[in-house]
Amino acid sequence: MPPPLIGILGGMGPAAGVDMVSRITEETLSSTDQDHCPVLLYSPPGDIPDRTSYLLGHSSSDPAAPIADALVRMAGAGVTVAAIACNTAHADPILRSVMQRLGRDAPELRLLHMIEETVAALGDIVPGASTIGILGTQGTYRFRLYEDRLRKAGYDCVIPPRQVREHVVHDAIYDRSFGIKANPRSVTPKARENIISAVRTLRDQGADAVILGCTELPLAVRDAFVEGLPVIDPARMVARALIRDVLPERLRPWPVPSLSVRR
The missing domain is CATH 3.40.50.1860 (Rossmann fold)
Structure with a gap:
């Protein structure tokens, strides 16, 4: 049985979603193409208004609905675990509405929190x-x-x-x-x-x-x-969490020594 399909919701901005997919590749132990996790990147930048403008009251365009729409569409394509490639989209006024919609329309989708x-x-x-x-x-x-x-x-x-x-x-x-x-x-x-x-x-x-x-x-x-x-x-952190979720044996160990604090 193939591993679960990872989903990355990008477009916030577009390069950040691509970068998160790259992080998944970098953090996977592999010697062949087939060793890597299956990943679906969905990047609909024109659909999702700027998150900061909305949160600061500079725009009335709520990004929650199009973010939720995109995640529901990804679940319909077979994604079972996903991450949003945007820190600001995790603010409660946005994410709370997204999670309510997922609970109703895509309860099988698990969204990791960056x-x-x-x-x-x-x-x-x-x-x-x-x-x-x-x-x-x-x-x-x-x-x-x-x-x-x-x-x-x-x-x-x-x-x-x-x-x-x-x-x-x-x-x-x-x-x-x-x-x-x-x-x-x-x-x-x-x-x-x-x-x-x-x-x-x-x-x-x-x-x-x-x-x-x-x-x-x-x-x-x-x-x-x-x-x-x-x-x-944080994109690397959630990329590692996604790998751990679907192919834990393929998660690359942290370098030794790690990013120890220099004192």
């Missing part, structure tokens, strides 16, 4: 870290997607000052000339420098490690360490 999988993995990937820095969209900050879960798990957390959040990080993602969404195939030096600068700020605030809490950010920062801090890619 933020919860990331927080659960920290003890293994950054042993010794006690203070976690968070980079993300304004929607992710407004609804405390990471802060509340990190504190519940026993971590302290820090976020950049408002000026850095609203201009340095936001512009790295959204600016229409140099931002990552505008240049996903060739990230501009300006966007990368903005992110590095924000990591530097978090380091100076006492962070031991930094979560890149927007799926665009790892497109610009591929390094395991930035400014001496381990950087965590």
Whole structure:
């Protein structure tokens, strides 16, 4: 019997969904094509409004319904376990409605939670870290997607000052000339420098490690360490959780040593 079909809901932005599929490939132990997990990527960017604009009240277009529609369609195509390639889409005003719809129309589909999988993995990937820095969209900050879960798990957390959040990080993602969404195939030096600068700020605030809490950010920062801090890619964390769910014997072990905190 073939393993269950993994589904990735992309389009938020399109490059982030492709990147999550790449993470699944990278995190799979394989010597042949046939060793890999079956994966379906569905990327309907034109159907799903911007999550941050909705959460901040700048738009009345609720992304929950089209996200749920896409996941129901994926379940109809045979997907049994899925992930959404967007951190901000996990904010409660969006995800609560999505889960209600899935419970009614696709109860067989299990949706893994990117933020919860990331927080659960920290003890293994950054042993010794006690203070976690968070980079993300304004929607992710407004609804405390990471802060509340990190504190519940026993971590302290820090976020950049408002000026850095609203201009340095936001512009790295959204600016229409140099931002990552505008240049996903060739990230501009300006966007990368903005992110590095924000990591530097978090380091100076006492962070031991930094979560890149927007799926665009790892497109610009591929390094395991930035400014001496381990950087965590949530897309990789949920990719590993998906492999563990369907082909656990194929999950690549963490490198030894892992992303230990440098003190």
